Amino acid sequence: MRQNLKMRKLAVVLLLVILAWEWSAGCRRPEQKPLRREPETEFRYTEPEITLYDNATGQKKRIKFEEYIAGVVAAEMEPTWPSEALAAQAILARTFTLFKIRYEKGVPQHGADASTSAEEFQAYDPGRITPQVREAVRKTRGEVIKYRGRYIRAWFHSNAGGRTATAVEGLNFTKEPTPYIKSVEDPGQKVAKPEAKAWSASFPVDEVRAAVIEQTGRDPGAITVASIPKKGLSGRAVTIRLGKATISGAALRTALGPDKMRSTLIDRLELRDGVLHMAGRGYGHGVGMSQWGAYYMAEKGRSYRDIIHYYFKDVTIDKIWK
Numbered sequence: 001m002r003q004n005l006k007m008r009k010l011a012v013v014l015l016l017v018i019l020a021w022e023w024s025a026g027c028r029r030p031e032q033k034p035l036r037r038e039p040e041t042e043f044r045y046t047e048p049e050i051t052l053y054d055n056a057t058g059q060k061k062r063i064k065f066e067e068y069i070a071g072v073v074a075a076e077m078e079p080t081w082p083s084e085a086l087a088a089q090a091i092l093a094r095t096f097t098l099f100k101i102r103y104e105k106g107v108p109q110h111g112a113d114a115s116t117s118a119e120e121f122q123a124y125d126p127g128r129i130t131p132q133v134r135e136a137v138r139k140t141r142g143e144v145i146k147y148r149g150r151y152i153r154a155w156f157h158s159n160a161g162g163r164t165a166t167a168v169e170g171l172n173f174t175k176e177p178t179p180y181i182k183s184v185e186d187p188g189q190k191v192a193k194p195e196a197k198a199w200s201a202s203f204p205v206d207e208v209r210a211a212v213i214e215q216t217g218r219d220p221g222a223i224t225v226a227s228i229p230k231k232g233l234s235g236r237a238v239t240i241r242l243g244k245a246t247i248s249g250a251a252l253r254t255a256l257g258p259d260k261m262r263s264t265l266i267d268r269l270e271l272r273d274g275v276l277h278m279a280g281r282g283y284g285h286g287v288g289m290s291q292w293g294a295y296y297m298a299e300k301g302r303s304y305r306d307i308i309h310y311y312f313k314d315v316t317i318d319k320i321w322k
Contacts, residue, residue, distance in 0.1 A: 045142075045320075045321045045322045046321055046322075047064060047065050047066055047141075047142065047321050047322075048065050048321075049062050049063060049064055049065065050062070050063060050065055050068060050097070050101070050106075050112075050113035050114055051063075051106075051111075051112040051113045051114070052068060052112060052113070052114050052115070052116065052124075053107060053110035053111075053112035053114070053115040053116070054115075054116050055115055055116050055117045055120070056116065060110070060111070060112050065094075065097075066137055066138075066141060067126075068097070068114065068124070069090055069093050069094050069097070069137050070090075070126070070129050070133055070134060070137045071124045071125060071126040071128075071129060072093040072097075072122045072123065072124050073086055073089050073090050073093055073133050073136060073137060074125055074126065074127075074128035074129045074130065074133045075118075075122070075123035075124050075125035075128060076089060076093065076122060076123050076156075076291075077089045077291055079128050079129065079130040079132060079133050080130060080132060081132070081295055081298070082295065082298035082299055083132060083135060083136055083139075083298070084294075084297075084298035084302065084303055084304045084307065085291070085294040085295045085297070085298040085304075085307070086132055086133055086135075086136035087136040087139060087140045087304035088289065088294050088298075088304040088307040088308055089136070089156070089289075089291070089294070090136050090137045090140045090143075091140050091143050091144065091145060091154075091304065091308060091317065092145070092154040092156050092288075092289060092308075093122060093154075094140070094142075094143065094144050095144045095145045095146075095151055095152060095154040096122060096153075096154040097113075097114060097121075097122070098144060098151050099151040099152070099153060099154065100114070100121065101113050101114070102151060103151070106121075107120055107121055136304075140304065141319075141321075141322070142319045142320050142321035142322060143317055143318065143319050143320075144317070144318055144320055145308060145312060145315050145316070145317055145318075146315060146316050146318050147179070147180040147312075147314065147315050147316075152178075152180050152312065152315060153167075153178060153181075153288075154288065155167070155171070155181070155285070155287040155288030155289070156284075156288045156289040156290070156291060157170075157282075157283070157284025157285050157286055157287065157288065157289075157290060157291065158188075158192070158196045158282075158283040158284045158290070158291050158292060159186070159188040159189060159192040159196040159197065159282050159283045159284065159290055159291070159292040159293070160186035160188060160189070160234070160265075160282050160284075160286045160290040160293065161186070161189055161197075161263055161265040161280070161281030161282020161283075161286065162185070162186055162189045162234075162265075162281060162282070163183060163184065163185055163186055163233075163234040163235065163286075164182070164183050164184050164186050164234060164286050164287065164288070164290060164293075164311065165183055165232060165233070165234045165236050165264075165285065165286035165287050166178075166181055166182070166183055166232060166233060166234075166287070167181045167287050168232070168238070169183075169232030169233065169234060169236050169238055169264075169286075169287075170232075170234075170236060170250065170264065170285040170286040170287040171250050171285050171287050172238075172248040172249075172250040172251060173287075179313065179314070180312050180313050180314060180315050181287060181288060181312070181313070182311075182312075182313045183232075183233045183234050184310065184311065186290045186292075186293045187293050187296040187297065188290040188291070188292030188293035188294075188295065188296055189281070189282070189292070190296055191292055191295060191296045191299070192283075192292040195283070196282070196283040196292060197281065197282075197283075198279070198280070198281050199261075199262040199263070199279065199280055199281075199283070200268075200277070200278065200279040200280075201256075201260045201261055201262075201277075201278050201279075202275050202276065202277050202278070203256055203260075203261075203275065203276045203278075204274065204275055204276075205222075205223045205271070205274050205275065205276060207256070208223055208242060208256070208276050209223055209242075209243070211252060211255035211256050212242055212243075212245050212247050212252070212255070214255050215247055215251040215252065215254070215255045216245060216247055216251070218244075218245045219244075219245070220242050220243030220244050220245035221243045221244045221245075222243060223242050223243040223271065223276070224243065224271065225241070225242075225243065225271070226240070226241065226242050226269055226270065226271050226276055227240070227241045227269070228240055228241070228249075228266065228269060229241050229246065234265065234286060235265055236249060236263070236264040236265050236266075236286060237249035237264045237265075237266050237269075238264075240252055240269070242276075249264035249266070250264060250285065252264075253285075258284075261278060262280065262282070262283045262284070263280050263281065263282040263283060263284060263285070263286060264280070264285075264286070265280045265281045265282045265286065266278055266279070266280040267279050267280050267281065268280075288311055288312065289307065289308070289311040289312075290311070293307075293311070294307045297310065305317060
């Protein structure tokens with residue numbers, strides 16, 4: 001009996017010694033800081049519904065997320081294009097939507113997650129949905145693009161004119177770093193339709209002057225000189241000098257009309273007889289994925305994953321619902 005008691009006491013003492021040693025050793029270990037992760041909406045692998053505002057009717061409706069994405073892909077890209085190009089567009093549309101909802105509260109002016117306006121959100125036209133679009137959305141279901149656990153700004157454009165742009169260069173975007181955006185050679189110029197390959201436009205100087213004032217709040221005065229003081233990696237006009245004012249190329253394009261001044265990849269800029277004449281290449285801001293580039297790559301047998309990783313650097317393609 002006494003022997004058993006002694007053994008129990010010895011076991012307790014040994015246990016206390018071991019615990020004391022582990023505690024002291026633990027105190028000497030460097031502090032393990034938790035990884036900082038950007039909080040995301042938890043879908044628990046279930047497709048969500050969103051509230052969609054119809055700009056034509058002023059009505060809101062609930063719609064399944066993937067059904068909405070099909071309508072976006074059909075509106076933003078030619079619905080008969082190769083499957084892998086449509087699939088890449090589907091992932092960009094899904095990522096764009098979730099970024100806007102998660103970080104910018106969707107379209108709060110309408111009290112909705114999304115709208116049917118291309119200016120406010122994304123283009124949307126369910127009437128253009130084809131079997132090819134359905135298949136592209138189905139095979140990428142729930143897939144999004146992330147950089148270090150956070151949805152990216154999923155920019156895209158029609159054709160880069162030979163080389164894509166950084167966010168600062170193409171969009172004058174300085175709100176936050178976008179290290180996943182890179183400037184790469186774009187094969188879209190090889191296959192783009194003429195209207196997306198090259199452009200020219202002319203603007204009366206009075207219209208240009210009003211555009212500069214609208215965007216900068218500064219009056220350039222009489223516009224008798226025009227030049228491009230700074231170009232970016234892709235050759236785009238980062239800044240444009242007009243009279244006494246300097247404006248970003250992206251801002252001038254917005255003010256003059258992106259369907260007229262189709263890009264900031266300007267090959268010719270001259271004043272003649274009170275008119276500003278321009279000519280350039282590409283169509284769109286040139287940032288992110290070139291749609292005509294995606295078309296070319298898909299035709300050459302590249303997958304949608306290849307396309308996304310070509311245009312976006314160090315990103316992951318994550319499936320967030322089944």
